[in-house]
Amino acid sequence: MNISEAARRSGLSSKTIRYYEEIGLIEAARRADNGYRQYEAEQVENMQFLARARNVGFDLEECRQLLALHRDSGRQSRHARELVLEKSAHLQQRIDALEAMKATLEDMAARCHGDEGPECAILDDLASGGGKA
Amino acid sequence: MNISEAARRSGLSSKTIRYYEEIGLIEAARRADNGYRQYEAEQVENMQFLARARNVGFDLEECRQLLALHRDSGRQSRHARELVLEKSAHLQQRIDALEAMKATLEDMAARCHGDEGPECAILDDLASGGGKA
DNA sequence: GCTTGACCTTCCAGTCACTGGAAGGATTAG
DNA sequence: CTAATCCTTCCAGTGACTGGAAGGTCAAGC
Secondary structure, three states: OOHHHHHHHHOOOHHHHHHHHHOOOOOOOEEOOOOOEEOOHHHHHHHHHHHHHHHOOOOHHHHHHHHHHHHOOOOOHHHHHHHHHHHHHHHHHHHHHHHHHHHHHHHHHHHOOOOOOOOOHHHHHHHHOOOOO | OOHHHHHHHHOOOHHHHHHHHHOOOOOOOEEOOOOOEEOOHHHHHHHHHHHHHHHOOOOHHHHHHHHHHHHOOOOOHHHHHHHHHHHHHHHHHHHHHHHHHHHHHHHHHHOOOOOOOOOOHHHHHHHHOOOOO
C-alpha cells in the first residue's frame, strides 16, 4: 500500500510517517519501481503503536524505547511499567501546574468588572503581583 | 542597572530579556558608554508584568496584547477579561486532555504485572488498541 | 494522445520561546 | 597582573512536526 493508505490506517499523517522514517523511528520502507514507499500490514501496526503511544503522552524517545520493548521477546514488563508510571507522574505535575494557572486566571476574572471602563483587576494583578499572581 | 540585576528583580533571565527586546516585546534599552544595557525601575516593572503573564499561561502574542492594554489609559477592562476567560477555557481543554492520557496510563499500569516476565498489558494495549487506549 | 487531478518524491523553511555556546570586550577584586 | 565575572553579538539547536515549492507518476475521462 502507498503512504497515504498507511497514514489513513495508522492515524499518522504521511508527513509524520516520512519524518519517523527519517529519524529512524520506523524502518525505511520498501520502494516500488516508481520510487513510492510501499507498506505491509506489519509496518502499519508499528505506526499504530506509535500513534497510540504518542496519544497517551510519550515523547518520541520514549516511543522508541516502548517499540524496542515491544519487539523484544525477552523483555521484562517491569521496564514498560516504569516508563508508564514515570510518564503518569509527569503528567500529574503538568496538570497541577495548569490547574494553578487556571485558578489564578479565574480569580482575576472574578475580580474584574469586564466592562467598558479602564479599571481592571487583571491588569493590576499582572502589574503588581497582587491577587493570586 | 545592568541586565543581570534587571533579570534578578524581574524573574526573567538575561537571555530572555534580550530576546524580548529583539522581538519588540520590550523597548530597546538605553546603553551605557561601554555598550551595556541600562534599565530603570519602570522597565523592570514591565518585565515583571511579562513574567507574571507568562506564568499564568499566556503566550508572547497575548502578553503583547495585555501589555498594550496595560499601557492604554483608555482601555476597556472587558478586553482583558476576554483574554483571561479564553485562556482559562484553553487551559481546561489541555487539562482534560492530560487527564485522559493519565487515566489511560494508570489503567494500563494497573493491568500490567510489572515483573521480570515478558507478558505486558501496556505493550499489548499499545499494539492492539485494547484497554482504554 | 491529452488534460486534469490526485498522488508521490525531495528538500528547505518555519513554528514557539527560549537556551547554549562561541568569540571577544569590560569591569572588579585581590 | 591575573582571574573571575560581567557584558556584547551572532549562530545553532530544541521537539515534533507542518507547509510549501518544484518536480515526477498515475488513473480516468475525452
